[in-house]
Amino acid sequence: MLPMNKCFFCSGDLVEKQVTEIVRGGGNTATLNVKALVCQSCGERYYHADVVRQFEEIKAKLETQKTEDFKLVGQAFEIS
Numbered sequence: 001m002l003p004m005n006k007c008f009f010c011s012g013d014l015v016e017k018q019v020t021e022i023v024r025g026g027g028n029t030a031t032l033n034v035k036a037l038v039c040q041s042c043g044e045r046y047y048h049a050d051v052v053r054q055f056e057e058i059k060a061k062l063e064t065q066k067t068e069d070f071k072l073v074g075q076a077f078e079i080s
């Protein structure tokens with residue numbers, strides 16, 4: 001648990017929730033479900049240090065195309 005229970009920005013109450021986060025890297029995206037503290041007032045999310053580390057690892061894997069252990073669930077398109 002993070003050592004905080006009030007939002008840094010608006011002092012709203014923080015509640016631990018399961019959230020869906022999108023990580024992008026090298027034009028690829030990965031979606032994962034993680035626990036985060038979510039501000040009940042402004043919606044700001046606070047992540048545990050190990051979750052932030054997980055994001056960084058996934059981002060690095062996306063950038064280097066090391067996605068063998070990820071499950072392909074769809075494709076990303078860019079509309080210009």
Ligand SMILES: [Zn+2]
Pocket residue numbers: 007008009010011012039040041042043044
């Ligand atoms: Zn807030």
